Amino acid sequence: MPKSKRNKVVTLSKTKKKGREHKELIVNSLRQALDEYTSIYVFTFENMRNLKFKEFREQLKSTSRFFLGSNKVMQIALGRTAADEVKEGIHEVSKFLQGNTGLVCTNLPKDKVQSLFEAYEEHDFARTGSVAKETVELKEGPLEQFTHEMEPFLRKQGMPVRLNKGTLELVADFVVCEEGKPISPESARILRLLGLEMATFRLHLICRWSLGEFEVYRDGALGSFVSDDDGAS
Incomplete structure (x- = not known):
């Protein structure tokens, strides 16, 4: 039977899957950032709003660089253990890359980073499935x-x-x-x-690393962290 000559609908919206090359790009970019910035933080978020996050990121563009994506890929970039970490003690950061988390590499002093994150708050309309704050x-x-x-x-x-x-x-x-x-x-x-507006977009710091120093945020403040590997604080 001859092939139909009718016009066929071709979908132009198909996107190529993010494969190995994309993951390697993230790994290389993150490792490069570790050489360019003095500190790295893990942060978590609630009620993420992409546009508002982009605005916050733009405010810190001159001093910081954000990474938000696959936790597994970011863990690989940093190193998951002391044996494969790319910087001394930075494998501790990987342990906190779980769930809704991201990384920010920055040259800002830690008190400035903390004040910026604590002060940041954007209100928006609640989305389907979010929990109502009031009746x-x-x-x-x-x-x-x-x-x-x-x-x-x-x-x-x-x-x-x-x-x-x-x-x-x-x-x-x-x-x-x-x-x-x-x-x-x-x-x-x-x-x-x-x-x-029942949703509030917030960012919370989890931990901070700089060469020779690793700290964890507890109740909004930094505290020393004891490693499970070697017992050093």
Whole structure:
């Protein structure tokens, strides 16, 4: 049977998988940064917002370099044990690269780094699945913050609404979200319409390394770290 001459749909959005070359690039870039900067920190984050993180990174561009990606690849770059570490004592850093973590190499003094991270806080709208910080309940009656054109949309979000002489109103009390419970897609949309920002993007320092020195942050302060390998502090 002859092949069909009909036009075939070709997907142009396919992206090449990040393979060995990409991982080697990260390893080499991180090792190069270790020679260019005096200290390296592990940090963790909550409610990551890529755009806001990019803005924070740009503020420190002249003094620091951030790495955010595969923890395993970053561990390989630093060395996981004393036998394969690329700098003395830096394998201790690898132990803290777990979960939502990243690295920042910097020439800033540690008190400046600590103050920058502690002060950084950006508020944003909560996303689906995040935990509500408070209970939000709308009482029965007129919804003056919404226009009558929004009635069909609000109905789709599960809100018991109706039009009364051109005014949108709730026919019964409605709980948008409950404190401590995951936020549904519908609740996330309503909270955005209400202008309630329940998510806070924060960065937390975990540990710090510089040549001959390794410290761990405990309750917002630096403390000495005792290695499981040799018992040195």
